[in-house]
Amino acid sequence: MRLPEADEFTVSSLSAAMTSGEESSESIVSQCLSRIAEREADLRAWVVVDRDGALEQAQQCDRDRATGTIRGPLHGIPVGIKDIVDVNGFVTGAGSPWFARRPVATADATLVTALRNAGAVILGKTVTTQFACFDPPPTRNPWHIDRTPGGSSSGSAAAVAARLVPIAIGSQTGGSITRPASFCGVCGLKPTFGTVSLDGVVPVASSLDHPGPIARRVADLRMTLAALTRQQLATEIKLGDPNDRPLRLGRLRGFFEDRTSSAMTVALNRTLDTLMAAGVQVFDVDVPRGFSDVLQHHRCIMACEAAAWHRTSFVEHRDEYGPCVASLIEEGLAASAIDYLAAREHQAALTQAMNSLVADGEIDALVTPATTGPAPDASTTGDPCMNAPWSYTGMPTVSFPIALSDDGLPLAIQLTGPRGGDWQLLDIAEVCERIVRC
Amino acid sequence: MRLPEADEFTVSSLSAAMTSGEESSESIVSQCLSRIAEREADLRAWVVVDRDGALEQAQQCDRDRATGTIRGPLHGIPVGIKDIVDVNGFVTGAGSPWFARRPVATADATLVTALRNAGAVILGKTVTTQFACFDPPPTRNPWHIDRTPGGSSSGSAAAVAARLVPIAIGSQTGGSITRPASFCGVCGLKPTFGTVSLDGVVPVASSLDHPGPIARRVADLRMTLAALTRQQLATEIKLGDPNDRPLRLGRLRGFFEDRTSSAMTVALNRTLDTLMAAGVQVFDVDVPRGFSDVLQHHRCIMACEAAAWHRTSFVEHRDEYGPCVASLIEEGLAASAIDYLAAREHQAALTQAMNSLVADGEIDALVTPATTGPAPDASTTGDPCMNAPWSYTGMPTVSFPIALSDDGLPLAIQLTGPRGGDWQLLDIAEVCERIVRC
Numbered sequence: 001m002r003l004p005e006a007d008e009f010t011v012s013s014l015s016a017a018m019t020s021g022e023e024s025s026e027s028i029v030s031q032c033l034s035r036i037a038e039r040e041a042d043l044r045a046w047v048v049v050d051r052d053g054a055l056e057q058a059q060q061c062d063r064d065r066a067t068g069t070i071r072g073p074l075h076g077i078p079v080g081i082k083d084i085v086d087v088n089g090f091v092t093g094a095g096s097p098w099f100a101r102r103p104v105a106t107a108d109a110t111l112v113t114a115l116r117n118a119g120a121v122i123l124g125k126t127v128t129t130q131f132a133c134f135d136p137p138p139t140r141n142p143w144h145i146d147r148t149p150g151g152s153s154s155g156s157a158a159a160v161a162a163r164l165v166p167i168a169i170g171s172q173t174g175g176s177i178t179r180p181a182s183f184c185g186v187c188g189l190k191p192t193f194g195t196v197s198l199d200g201v202v203p204v205a206s207s208l209d210h211p212g213p214i215a216r217r218v219a220d221l222r223m224t225l226a227a228l229t230r231q232q233l234a235t236e237i238k239l240g241d242p243n244d245r246p247l248r249l250g251r252l253r254g255f256f257e258d259r260t261s262s263a264m265t266v267a268l269n270r271t272l273d274t275l276m277a278a279g280v281q282v283f284d285v286d287v288p289r290g291f292s293d294v295l296q297h298h299r300c301i302m303a304c305e306a307a308a309w310h311r312t313s314f315v316e317h318r319d320e321y322g323p324c325v326a327s328l329i330e331e332g333l334a335a336s337a338i339d340y341l342a343a344r345e346h347q348a349a350l351t352q353a354m355n356s357l358v359a360d361g362e363i364d365a366l367v368t369p370a371t372t373g374p375a376p377d378a379s380t381t382g383d384p385c386m387n388a389p390w391s392y393t394g395m396p397t398v399s400f401p402i403a404l405s406d407d408g409l410p411l412a413i414q415l416t417g418p419r420g421g422d423w424q425l426l427d428i429a430e431v432c433e434r435i436v437r438c
Numbered sequence: 439m440r441l442p443e444a445d446e447f448t449v450s451s452l453s454a455a456m457t458s459g460e461e462s463s464e465s466i467v468s469q470c471l472s473r474i475a476e477r478e479a480d481l482r483a484w485v486v487v488d489r490d491g492a493l494e495q496a497q498q499c500d501r502d503r504a505t506g507t508i509r510g511p512l513h514g515i516p517v518g519i520k521d522i523v524d525v526n527g528f529v530t531g532a533g534s535p536w537f538a539r540r541p542v543a544t545a546d547a548t549l550v551t552a553l554r555n556a557g558a559v560i561l562g563k564t565v566t567t568q569f570a571c572f573d574p575p576p577t578r579n580p581w582h583i584d585r586t587p588g589g590s591s592s593g594s595a596a597a598v599a600a601r602l603v604p605i606a607i608g609s610q611t612g613g614s615i616t617r618p619a620s621f622c623g624v625c626g627l628k629p630t631f632g633t634v635s636l637d638g639v640v641p642v643a644s645s646l647d648h649p650g651p652i653a654r655r656v657a658d659l660r661m662t663l664a665a666l667t668r669q670q671l672a673t674e675i676k677l678g679d680p681n682d683r684p685l686r687l688g689r690l691r692g693f694f695e696d697r698t699s700s701a702m703t704v705a706l707n708r709t710l711d712t713l714m715a716a717g718v719q720v721f722d723v724d725v726p727r728g729f730s731d732v733l734q735h736h737r738c739i740m741a742c743e744a745a746a747w748h749r750t751s752f753v754e755h756r757d758e759y760g761p762c763v764a765s766l767i768e769e770g771l772a773a774s775a776i777d778y779l780a781a782r783e784h785q786a787a788l789t790q791a792m793n794s795l796v797a798d799g800e801i802d803a804l805v806t807p808a809t810t811g812p813a814p815d816a817s818t819t820g821d822p823c824m825n826a827p828w829s830y831t832g833m834p835t836v837s838f839p840i841a842l843s844d845d846g847l848p849l850a851i852q853l854t855g856p857r858g859g860d861w862q863l864l865d866i867a868e869v870c871e872r873i874v875r876c
Binding site for chain 2: 304305307308311333334335336337338339340341345
């Protein structure tokens with residue numbers, strides 16, 4: 001395997017092929033179905049593939065295109081949906097045995113409606129860890145079958161990496177978009193908190209949950225965000241233009257270094273050298289006071305909010321909860337209101353402090369490793385510590401692969417922008433991706 | 439005493455007198471100071487009166503007026519500030535012995551800055567119950583010296599009712615604006631949650647706290663809201679105009695009746711008859727499902743958030759907390775995170791259900807008694823049960839007196855509008871006040 005190229009199974013290359021008549025949506029969906037038939041037994045990325053429904057949707061897209069109707073930026077593009085998101089006619093299983101016994105969803109989640117309105121073909125539901133928490137799923141990493149794809153958007157990341165589908169929807173409460181995307185050598189966008197609707201999405205923790213896309217290139221993240229938010233695409237990249245002022249990245253110091261493997265440290269340093277050689281300015285930025293308490297307070301909020309939501313069903317279905325999610329819920333059930341509120345207060349204060357690092361215009365984006373290192377073995381889903389701070393502060397992040405480790409596994413960095421600065425952050429990430437990967 | 443008339447010590451009458459030259463801001467402030475000298479020993483409405491500072495501010499307003507500068511809708515008007523709100527140079531005592539030993543505030547709260555920018559003269563700090571909770575304050579009701587003025591904005595309501603100051607700022611977490619205003623025969627506005635800044639205000643419970651004005655007539659509430667939010671005054675009243683469609687009020691059924699004294703029930707029925715005779719339409723509206731749990735969940739949120747804020751100081755200063763606030767904090771300290779979150783979830787769901795009762799255009803405002811009955815004796819601050827539902831849902835309320843009870847104490851009703859509908863609600867309340875009090 002190699003890291004995705006801009007012209008290889010991306011939204012823009014597939015759209016161009018459909019425009020030229022070289023491909024149809026039906027032929028693209030058929031290719032996805034063939035690849036799934038080849039790889040699914042090993043990868044186990046899908047809960048369900050809607051073979052007939054996807055082909056029908058694709059044929060309709062092709063008929064629409066023939067009459068000149070292009071519904072939106074994802075017209076005819078197949079998409080995988082993490083199985084915590086309602087898709088009309090399918091059970092939302094959320095990786096849970098007892099949830100999988102519930103009736104089918106009778107309506108699409110708001111974000112699925114938005115994707116359909118933008119022309120997307122819903123190919124099927126991708127595997128999530130149980131209730132989007134930490135219990136390892138059956139899914140494996142396409143780069144190495146003994147490794148985890150990461151979690152909790154395990155199926156979405158593995159499917160995009162293995163070219164089973166060009167884009168997929170994930171969600172992040174700790175590190176559940178960025179971590180699997182990075183372990184699998186593809187790109188992840190965790191938008192600003194609140195940007196993508198949570199309506200019809202099984203919650204983990206309502207103050208921390210972020211749906212967002214996983215894709216093969218940063219440009220495809222932008223296309224999918226446009227579809228999800230029904231916004232027009234920004235067509236120009238304003239920053240990093242040779243005639244413009246140089247791009248300024250802040251390398252965040254004081255939390256991430258100690259948690260980073262040597263392979264990742266080497267790759268990050270090389271990447272920053274490459275960026276600086278191309279004219280990008282890189283400054284050291286210290287984490288604000290109180291940053292070291294992030295993980296503890298993040299865990300407290302996640303545990304309490306998960307416990308509040310599972311409160312009743314955890315009694316009824318206790319023996320069907322995996323050990324990681326059960327332990328999280330038990331922690332939350334035992335927590336006091338004032339500890340939860342202290343964590344929320346810390347979250348609000350740190351969000352303000354962190355956001356001001358990039359909101360004042362001195363720095364365009366913060367850069368940090370996207371994971372501690374390459375994907376570990378499949379007995380865990382890896383450590384979300386590099387990503388949880390951004391789920392906590394609700395600031396948008398874009399991650400993309402930068403290199404392969406010595407054992408041939410992908411490594412990625414993440415860029416973080418100010419809340420609400422998602423489009424500009426995507427522009428910056430695309431500039432950096434182009435420099436690093438050219 | 440009698441209920442305030444539109445031309446008696448109101449913002450508009452005082453402003454007109456200043457415009458005509460009949461009064462100056464200095465003469466108005468001097469009248470306030472004389473009235474305070476007469477009544478304060480009995481009423482105990484003030485923590486501190488800034489005699490010299492207020493006279494200086496008034497003289498500056500008079501000089502500005504002489505040169506044609508009118509700073510805003512409260513130019514030259516004295517205002518009392520509840521002593522949980524920071525006023526530069528004064529201790530914010532919050533009704534607490536240990537708080538009163540802290541250093542003076544070195545900056546104005548945002549809302550005080552807004553009042554000064556609108557031309558207001560800050561006359562002094564008014565008495566609050568301890569930490570704006572339920573322990574009875576020394577303040578007494580100007581209508582009957584043995585009765586409570588209500589709480590927690592006790593001094594603000596008593597001072598406005600006794601003509602010690604034309605308007606005063608209060609705050610409401612349960613029923614702390616509407617209840618004292620109603621017990622004292624004056625008007626109260628609890629704006630939509632989030633409308634008036636809490637910056638520089640000692641919190642009770644951050645999800646429930648609402649600063650707002652107490653004034654002698656509804657029109658003065660509008661002037662003060664304009665000052666607080668730096669908005670232009672709406673000059674026309676759109677609803678209730680004879681050429682317009684009739685005003686439609688919803689009488690809320692299923693919670694309030696059982697808690698209402700017979701005096702209040704009689705007064706409310708008479709008021710509704712008067713309004714209907716004037717062409718107002720009155721419909722019965724049932725409270726939504728889950729309404730009966732409001733008080734329990736409101737108390738839980740208030741207790742938890744108060745406990746989170748007082749957590750440390752409650753250990754250090756335990757013996758200086760009054761029994762009511764101590765019991766609230768102890769409840770909060772003992773509460774679980776999941777009970778708090780269940781209450782917050784109920785709050786969110788009920789807010790949506792309640793708001794939709796008035797947001798869809800079928801009903802212009804809901805009408806309910808403003809208190810259970812007339813002011814009780816001074817051993818309590820009265821029952822906030824009529825008001826807490828609106829602090830809980832964050833919907834704006836305007837209350838105004840409608841009658842005197844047989845024992846000569848004021849009774850009031852409250853109108854409730856949709857979130858964000860504060861200006862229209864003030865228009866409606868002014869129409870109703872005019873019909874009821876003409």
